[in-house]
């Protein structure tokens with residue numbers, strides 16, 4: 001059994017509304033043997049950039065649907081030049097990333113017709129951009145690779161261990177029961193991966209550690225991981241909650257939302273779009289949602305770019321402090337994802353003033369080059385370790401899929 005598992009090749013699929021990213025992972029080495037991404041699916045100008053055998057190939061084929069995109073991905077995997085497999089039989093399973101599970105799925109789940117029906121009938125309204133795209137990709141895979149087992153790996157699974165007092169909103173309990181409105185969290189695969197990597201790096205068991213994981217990217221979330229399990233997280237019913245993000249507002253008083261909608265003459269749906277697309281650091285700075293642009297603006301003296309960055313640091317720090325309190329201690333802070341891995345200004349801003357918790361950053365190490373590995377950026381003698389850990393959500397999806405099988 002053990003040996004069989006280690007010879008597996010798992011195809012990981014991450015489908016968005018008009019995109020589809022994939023990686024083929026060899027579970028023996030946990031190495032990526034091929035990867036790529038389709039963009040502009042269903043839009044003129046679709047393209048697949050595929051890598052394999054150390055080479056890259058660009059396919060400018062029309063991709064009117066996710067089915068055509070999957071067929072093209074399989075063609076690339078078989079390609080004479082960049083191909084890495086001879087037969088479809090070499091793909092042992094497919095792991096699909098699913099953003100929202102609601103209360104319908106608690107953990108990684110094998111795809112069956114009933115499971116797919118539940119995904120389609122119950123969860124689309126929870127992630128209207130992502131879940132329908134994933135379901136289309138699953139159906140496409142079922143058509144072009146019938147008989148290959150498939151797993152649904154949910155972004156929210158790692159957060160299922162949150163206690164009721166952490167995931168409930170202060171609403172009528174009957175409404176929670178009736179409509180399933182509660183905190184689900186997101187980026188779970190990333191929080192799980194980096195918290196486990198942190199434990200390995202520190203030579204400890206996950207059970208021995210209280211970790212705050214900061215997944216800071218275009219979407220950002222912060223989690224409290226106590227003894228290897230998630231006890232709280234900053235995202236909520238949807239990924240709009242928590243800290244302000246690239247274009248998302250983060251937490252905001254619901255009455256202010258109603259007030260703003262009235263003033264701006266926006267419908268409920270348009271207001272949610274506004275909060276998702278027009279706010280965050282892009283809204284505050286008036287310049288960009290990209291932290292590289294904000295830093296460049298700040299360096300040129302743009303006060304609103306600096307304000308956006310400082311708000312982001314402040315709000316992230318607030319969660320770090322809150323989660324240290326929730327866990328009754330703190331052993332490690334992990335920074336990951338695009339911003340967490342690449343933006344020293346943010347890491348320094350988040351850790352500044354946390355000396356009372358035992359956090360001491362080595363400013364020189366913090367400014368050091370990103371070498372793609374794990375970096376300990378805490379000062380000698382810092383009781384709390386501060387680590388930069390590159391995330392690898394695809395590997396978690398592949399591991400969960402292999403485990404399920």
Ligand code: AMP
Nearest residue numbers: 217218219289290291292337338339342
């Ligand atoms: P992610 O969503 O994890 O891909 O993170 C994307 C964000 O990370 C970008 O929008 C940038 O604001 C930020 N970032 C800062 N430096 C870098 C970098 N060197 N490479 C990629 N992303 C970066």
